[in-house]
Amino acid sequence: MSVILSRITSRMYLPGARLPSVRAQAQAMKLSVSTVVEAYERLAAEGIISSRPGSGFYVNGPVAPLALAEVGPKLDREIDPLWISRQSLETGVSVLKPGCGWLPASWMYEAGMRRALRALARASTAELTEYSTPLGHPALRQFLVRRMAAIGIDAVPEQIMLTESGTQAIDLICRFFLEPGDTVLVDDPCYFNFHALLKAHRVRAVGVPYTPHGPDIEAFGAALKEHSPRIYITNSGVHNPTGAVLSPVIAHRLLKLADTADLVIVEDDIFADFEIDPAPRLAAFDGFTRVIQISSFSKTVSASLRCGYIAARPDWIESLIDLKLATSFGGGRLAADIVLKALTDSGYRKHMEAIRFRLAEAMEKTIPRLEAIGVKPWLVPRAGMFLWCRLPEGIDATTIARSCLEDDVVLAPGNAFSQSLSASDYLRFNVAQSMNDQIFNVLTRALSKQRV
Numbered sequence: 001m002s003v004i005l006s007r008i009t010s011r012m013y014l015p016g017a018r019l020p021s022v023r024a025q026a027q028a029m030k031l032s033v034s035t036v037v038e039a040y041e042r043l044a045a046e047g048i049i050s051s052r053p054g055s056g057f058y059v060n061g062p063v064a065p066l067a068l069a070e071v072g073p074k075l076d077r078e079i080d081p082l083w084i085s086r087q088s089l090e091t092g093v094s095v096l097k098p099g100c101g102w103l104p105a106s107w108m109y110e111a112g113m114r115r116a117l118r119a120l121a122r123a124s125t126a127e128l129t130e131y132s133t134p135l136g137h138p139a140l141r142q143f144l145v146r147r148m149a150a151i152g153i154d155a156v157p158e159q160i161m162l163t164e165s166g167t168q169a170i171d172l173i174c175r176f177f178l179e180p181g182d183t184v185l186v187d188d189p190c191y192f193n194f195h196a197l198l199k200a201h202r203v204r205a206v207g208v209p210y211t212p213h214g215p216d217i218e219a220f221g222a223a224l225k226e227h228s229p230r231i232y233i234t235n236s237g238v239h240n241p242t243g244a245v246l247s248p249v250i251a252h253r254l255l256k257l258a259d260t261a262d263l264v265i266v267e268d269d270i271f272a273d274f275e276i277d278p279a280p281r282l283a284a285f286d287g288f289t290r291v292i293q294i295s296s297f298s299k300t301v302s303a304s305l306r307c308g309y310i311a312a313r314p315d316w317i318e319s320l321i322d323l324k325l326a327t328s329f330g331g332g333r334l335a336a337d338i339v340l341k342a343l344t345d346s347g348y349r350k351h352m353e354a355i356r357f358r359l360a361e362a363m364e365k366t367i368p369r370l371e372a373i374g375v376k377p378w379l380v381p382r383a384g385m386f387l388w389c390r391l392p393e394g395i396d397a398t399t400i401a402r403s404c405l406e407d408d409v410v411l412a413p414g415n416a417f418s419q420s421l422s423a424s425d426y427l428r429f430n431v432a433q434s435m436n437d438q439i440f441n442v443l444t445r446a447l448s449k450q451r452v
Contacts, residue, residue, distance in 0.1 A: 003029060004039055008048060008059055015061035019049060082196050087410045096442075098434040099401070099412030099427070101191075101240070102303055103385065107358065107432060109301050109342055109351050116341035120334070127337060131330030134321045136162025136309070140340040144309060148293075151272070152284040153311075159288060161317050162336055164328060166270055166296035166308040167193065170233065172323050173266055173292060173310065174201045177230055185223055185232040187215055189388070189417035189426070191240045191268070194233055207419030210242060212379050214250035217257070224261040231264045237279050238271035241417050241428035242388040243381025245279040255286055262290075269295040273352050274359065274384045288313045300352065301342050307335040359385055362431040370429070373444050378426070387429040388414075395450050397427050403446040409439055 004025075007013050019040070020028065026036045040057050043049045049057050088100040120127070135141065141157040148155050163169040178184070180202035186194050188207030198205045206227050209216040215234070223229065236246040258265055267282045272295065283293040288311065296308030310320060324331065342348060366387060367377055374392035381387070391397060397413035404411050414426025 004043065005048065013059045015059050017059045018055070019057040019059065021056060084192060084410075084412055084416055085196075087405070091408075091410060095408045095410060096433070096436050096439050097410045098429050098439050099410045100430055100433055101386075101412075102299060102430075103355070103432050107355060108303075109348060112342045112345040112347055112351065113302055113305075113338070115345060116338045119341055120337055123337070128334065130333060132162070132333035132336065134325060134330070135160070135317075136331055137333065137336035137340060140336045141309075143340060143343065144311070148283075148311065151278045151281055153281055153293070154284075154287065155311055159314055159317055160309055160311045161320055161324065162331060163294075163296075163308045163310060163324065164306045164332055164335075165298065166268065166294055167197065168306075168328070169294040169296070169308050169310045170194070170197055170266065170268075171201075172320055172327070173231070173294070174198070174203070175323055175327075176316070176320055177264055178203050182231075183227045183229040185220070185227075185229045185263075186419055187234055187239070188419050189241055189414065189423055190233070190419075191235070192412075192416040195416075195419065205419050210239065210244065212242075212244045213247040214244070215254065217250060217253050220254065221257050224257060224263065228261075229263060231266055232258065233266045233268065234282075235268045235271065236282050237269050238274055238381065238384035238386075240271070241386050241412070242378060243384050243386045244379060245382055246282075248280045251280045251282055251285055255282060255291075258290055265291045267291055267293045269293055270299055271384055273300045274356060276356060276383050283311065292316070297339050297343070300355070301339055305335045305338055307332060307339045356383065359383070359432060362435060363387070366429065366431040366434045369434075369440050373440065373447060375427070375443075375447075385430050385432045387431060389427050389429055391425045391427065392447065392451075393425075395447060396424055398424065399450055400427070400443070400446045403449060404442050407438075407442040407445075409442045411443075 004019070013019060019025065022033055022036045022040065026033045029036070040049065044051055044057070048060060050060055051057050084099060088097050091097070135158070138157065140162065141160040144160050145155050145157055163172065174197065178201055182203045184198055184203050184205050185208055186205050187210040189210060190207070195205060206223055206229065208220050208223055214236070236251065238245065257263070265282055269281070281293070283291045292310060292312040294308065294310050297305065310317070312320070363381065367380065370377070370387070370389055375389045378388040378390060391400065398415065401411040401413045412428040414423030414428070415421045417423060417428065
């Protein structure tokens with residue numbers, strides 16, 4: 001019964017849909033006919049389905065609440081991206097979080113934020129109380145144009161629409177381009193919340209193996225031919241979770257394939273300010289013909305301020321404005337004001353120089369400590385906070401994560417990032433959150449237990 005109920009909850013069976021016949025369901029689930037009959041009768045007794053004589057069983061309305069944990073292959077909660085997010089966000093300050101995806105609070109731009117808040121407290125009533133324009137704060141969009149130009153991306157303010165976060169940016173793009181059942185390409189591994197968001201849109205995600213220089217081009221071309229995807233979502237600056245950087249050669253070949261297949265590319269640039277030397281940007285090579293760039297400021301300014309953006313060609317921005325108005329109306333004027341003041345504050349550049357130095361220092365300290373216990377980096381990143389690491393042979397990341405959680409250490413097992421579930425022996429470490437000796441003590445004990 002639980003399997004059938006989960007399919008109704010995950011909306012595989014919608015209200016009014018006829019369920020498979022008892023015999024067909026029994027065959028498909030490798031159960032006895034009597035077991036399926038009993039399950040159907042119980043669901044009917046609860047009013048979830050109803051029987052129509054001579055016709056079969058049908059799902060009753062209204063639509064069941066969407067349960068994302070039930071969508072797609074059933075995973076242990078330790079390798080479920082939503083589980084990782086909840087553990088990282090819900091646990092207290094005493095819990096160590098080398099598996100989370102953000103800097104420690106003490107590393108954020110607190111001084112600049114406080115200056116921005118004090119300045120805004122003296123702003124006009126309209127700035128403090130009114131809705132923003134549909135595109136969002138004009139001065140922040142103009143600032144973003146200058147910021148993009150510094151890494152070779154040509155844009156005008158009318159090509160930029162502010163959003164409430166990077167996640168909302170991707171959500172709006174998915175609403176605009178995708179229908180349930182469409183296919184989306186993602187890197188394998190990739191940021192785990194891409195998986196969760198695509199599940200929410202009822203689309204199929206197909207992973208393309210990621211190399212130290214970008215997606216595997218041969219596999220990418222094969223996926224285009226086999227699956228006819230509508231969108232490809234990636235990071236081309238500092239890649240999450242691997243820390244890899246897209247090469248110019250791969251970028252050009254990727255765009256050529258995308259053009260042939262009429263593929264839209266969504267380029268997530270959220271880690272741009274962590275770079276020491278800017279990596280190639282697909283949006284720079286493409287000129288916003290089929291590339292859409294998104295980002296936010298949660299990793300460098302404040303995760304408490306929800307402010308992101310979409311940069312795309314003008315006709316797409318026009319349609320995205322309508323979607324934004326329909327789903328969140330005017331958006332956050334106050335957040336955009338604070339972000340702009342923080343980014344243009346005289347101390348922000350020096351703050352980010354210090355952050356890049358601290359991250360490089362943390363990387364240098366974390367790698368040998370992991371290697372000493374047999375945990376090997378897939379590559380040594382040029383910048384950023386992430387290390388994608390392989391565990392010793394025969395060690396399962398999910399088991400390690402479960403064991404470490406008992407000692408208040410939250411890890412990020414590899415299969416949460418892998419659409420193909422081929423990273424069971426990998427963990428992602430955030431070096432900025434890995435400075436506590438207790439993390440390595442707990443991890444060493446967990447590895448020793450599994451080796452026995």
